[in-house]
Amino acid sequence: MAEIIIVKTEAEAGAIYGRCVADLIKAKPDAVLGLATGSSPLAAYQALAGIVKEEHIDVSQVRGFALDEYLGLPLDHPESYHSTIYRTVVEPLGLDPAKVHVPGDVLNGAPLEDGDKIAAAGPAYDAAIEAAGGIDVQILGIGTDGHVGFNEPGSSLASGTRVKTLAEQTRIDNARFFDDDIDQVPTHCITQGIGTILKARHLVLLAFGAGKAEAIEETVEGGVSAFCPASALQLHPHATIIIDEEAASRLRHKDYYRYAYAHKPAWQGI
Numbered sequence: 001m002a003e004i005i006i007v008k009t010e011a012e013a014g015a016i017y018g019r020c021v022a023d024l025i026k027a028k029p030d031a032v033l034g035l036a037t038g039s040s041p042l043a044a045y046q047a048l049a050g051i052v053k054e055e056h057i058d059v060s061q062v063r064g065f066a067l068d069e070y071l072g073l074p075l076d077h078p079e080s081y082h083s084t085i086y087r088t089v090v091e092p093l094g095l096d097p098a099k100v101h102v103p104g105d106v107l108n109g110a111p112l113e114d115g116d117k118i119a120a121a122g123p124a125y126d127a128a129i130e131a132a133g134g135i136d137v138q139i140l141g142i143g144t145d146g147h148v149g150f151n152e153p154g155s156s157l158a159s160g161t162r163v164k165t166l167a168e169q170t171r172i173d174n175a176r177f178f179d180d181d182i183d184q185v186p187t188h189c190i191t192q193g194i195g196t197i198l199k200a201r202h203l204v205l206l207a208f209g210a211g212k213a214e215a216i217e218e219t220v221e222g223g224v225s226a227f228c229p230a231s232a233l234q235l236h237p238h239a240t241i242i243i244d245e246e247a248a249s250r251l252r253h254k255d256y257y258r259y260a261y262a263h264k265p266a267w268q269g270i
């Protein structure tokens with residue numbers, strides 16, 4: 001079972017992540033961070049950037065691997081995850097862009113028809129993560145349908161990085177980044193698999209707002225099922241789920257999660 005932390009604000013959640021990762025970087029200057037796009041991790045990146053500045057932490061050796069990328073968008077498209085990770089993480093934290101990787105980097109807008117190139121990109125990405133020594137802390141958001149990365153319902157819980165078809169709901173949810181025009185949202189993506197994600201040494205999932213309540217209920221208190229890919233976190237030995245009251249609203253064991261966190265010895269960290 002993952003640790004569930006219920007917070008009042010996104011800033012509070014961000015501060016918990018920021019402290020955890022800042023301490024990691026101090027102990028391991030070339031830490032490998034698993035990065036995610038979406039609005040959920042933004043406060044966490046902001047908090048980390050604040051601590052890095054305040055405590056003069058050297059991040060020049062930090063490495064990063066993003067979770068996923070749209071297929072068919074050139075790297076310099078403003079909504080490609082390559083651009084998004086640069087804007088939301090690399091720049092504000094002052095990371096070395098050469099040390100931060102996004103799954104579609106080698107594809108750079110290659111069309112879906114370019115099968116050989118696209119099929120090779122997934123295993124190569126997993127091999128690069130492995131060669132870096134694996135991911136130390138993987139930050140995760142969650143889709144309203146329970147997806148993590150772009151692993152839609154039905155994804156193999158043992159999957160590696162590969163091409164997936166986006167669910168209609170995900171394209172609807174993400175149309176806000178494409179002038180509210182679903183036709184502009186790519187139909188396919190390349191994403192770390194659930195098996196890839198489970199190899200990270202620590203998972204930190206963030207979710208806020210009532211729109212995530214059902215997905216969080218399935219993730220935390222439902223059975224482990226490909227129907228809700230995020231439920232695979234139940235199989236991970238070190239998973240932390242940080243949510244606000246609204247996202248926690250459907251959890252039956254809220255009181256216990258609160259009690260456990262309130263009585264946690266400070267030395268345990270998250």
Ligand code: GLP
Pocket residue numbers: 036037038039040041067068140141142143144147148149150170174
């Ligand atoms: C996208 C990303 C996911 C992210 C999800 C939720 O589909 N591929 O990694 O978790 O959106 O985004 P948000 O945090 O904006 O709700």
